[in-house]
Amino acid sequence: MSEQKRLExxxxxxxxxxxxxxxxxxxxxxxxxxxxxxxxxxxxRIGLAFSLAANILLAVLLAFPRAQTxxxxxxxxxxxxxxxxxxxxxHFVANDxxxxxxxxxxxxxxxxxxxxxxxxxxxxxxxxxxxxxxxxHSTFDLIIFAKSSLQDLPQAVAGKLGVHRxxxxxxxxxxxxxxxxPPQISDADVQYLIHHMFQDASAKSTLL
Amino acid sequence: MLHRLxxxxxxxxxxxxxxxxxLYRYALWMTGNREVAVDCVQETYYQAWKGRASLKDKDKVxxxxxxxxxxxxxxxYEQRAANTQFITDSAFLTEQHDERDCSELLDxxxxxxxxxxxHRDILLLHSLYGMSYQEISAILQIPSGTVMSRxxxxxxxxxxxxxxEDLSDTTLQIIPFKKSGSYQHE
Numbered sequence: 001m002s003e004q005k006r007l008e009x010x011x012x013x014x015x016x017x018x019x020x021x022x023x024x025x026x027x028x029x030x031x032x033x034x035x036x037x038x039x040x041x042x043x044x045r046i047g048l049a050f051s052l053a054a055n056i057l058l059a060v061l062l063a064f065p066r067a068q069t070x071x072x073x074x075x076x077x078x079x080x081x082x083x084x085x086x087x088x089x090x091h092f093v094a095n096d097x098x099x100x101x102x103x104x105x106x107x108x109x110x111x112x113x114x115x116x117x118x119x120x121x122x123x124x125x126x127x128x129x130x131x132x133x134x135x136x137h138s139t140f141d142l143i144i145f146a147k148s149s150l151q152d153l154p155q156a157v158a159g160k161l162g163v164h165r166x167x168x169x170x171x172x173x174x175x176x177x178x179x180x181x182p183p184q185i186s187d188a189d190v191q192y193l194i195h196h197m198f199q200d201a202s203a204k205s206t207l208l
Numbered sequence: 209m210l211h212r213l214x215x216x217x218x219x220x221x222x223x224x225x226x227x228x229x230x231l232y233r234y235a236l237w238m239t240g241n242r243e244v245a246v247d248c249v250q251e252t253y254y255q256a257w258k259g260r261a262s263l264k265d266k267d268k269v270x271x272x273x274x275x276x277x278x279x280x281x282x283x284x285y286e287q288r289a290a291n292t293q294f295i296t297d298s299a300f301l302t303e304q305h306d307e308r309d310c311s312e313l314l315d316x317x318x319x320x321x322x323x324x325x326x327h328r329d330i331l332l333l334h335s336l337y338g339m340s341y342q343e344i345s346a347i348l349q350i351p352s353g354t355v356m357s358r359x360x361x362x363x364x365x366x367x368x369x370x371x372x373e374d375l376s377d378t379t380l381q382i383i384p385f386k387k388s389g390s391y392q393h394e
Contacts, residue, residue: 007366020246
């Protein structure tokens with residue numbers, strides 16, 4: 001046997017403690033058990049953290065009720081529509097003079113021009129939009145709704161929105177009108193105008 | 209996740225069975241102490257399990273374990289630098305060894321203890337594990353040429369000790385780790 005081979009043989013001679021493998025396996029089991037326990041603890045801690053966070057959030061929400069986002073009223077929507085169409089002019093209802101006549105609506109005196117007639121949808125409610133202009137180039141807009149499509153009728157009858165004054169009218173049982181006009185036009189003038197236009201109380205409006 | 213843990217545990221148990229004896233013998237020859245060698249092997253498997261994610265190639269498990277063991281053995285040296293350890297017959301012998309084996313084994317043990325740590329290490333990698341120069345190069349992170357020359361010097365030193373040293377004392381003061389060049393026989 002060569003010296004090298006003898007050396008290699010001698011190196012492998014020392015015996016290994018009989019219980020070494022058992023000890024190592026036991027250590028491994030302890031490590032695995034510790035890891036499992038740590039994993040469970042970690043999951044428990046994560047679960048607890050989420051639960052606490054959810055409860056804290058719920059407590060905050062209950063303590064500070066969420067501010068209600070105001071639902072725009074019919075008035076607000078009508079006003080927004082008027083502003084949206086302020087640049088629009090024309091007669092979008094065919095033969096609108098006949099149409100108005102069929103509604104029993106008397107056009108105002110010559111000092112007023114019909115600048116716009118249009119059917120529109122405001123807040124899922126069908127409506128008619130009529131704009132009149134004066135000789136002084138002031139305009140005022142009428143938004144006419146069918147009452148039958150409205151659930152909550154606005155209580156107020158007058159007010160101010162933005163640069164406009166507004167008045168609410170119910171000249172006929174089946175319709176509700178919002179009139180929007182600049183402050184230089186008086187409420188009395190508008191009331192007189194509406195009264196004149198819808199003076200035929202018995203007429204049935206089929207504006208919509 | 210539990211299933212994966214069980215699979216990993218099973219693999220580790222196989223690695224314990226396959227390699228614990230080889231790792232122990234390396235630790236024993238390096239430290240000269242049975243209990244220290246056992247501690248080093250236990251620490252090795254403990255660290256290996258903790259860092260098992262770092263094992264990229266399962267075909268190189270033994271090299272990976274040996275790397276951890278060597279780090280553990282050298283750390284053991286740093287912690288016990290001032291200590292010397294006495295080696296006796298019982299550290300290396302069992303009742304299975306015959307008289308000739310006992311004598312040769314003890315002579316080898318004493319000769320190895322007289323070598324520097326570096327020479328001891330490379331001799332074990334080559335002669336205990338049968339590693340090639342390339343494999344030793346990968347373990348020690350040195351060029352193959354350096355492995356060859358270092359191994360040659362280690363063999364020469366060991367031979368000189370075995371042939372010329374008076375190794376008749378049955379006990380010998382073992383300094384587990386010695387720096388290269390600190391012993392006249394190197």
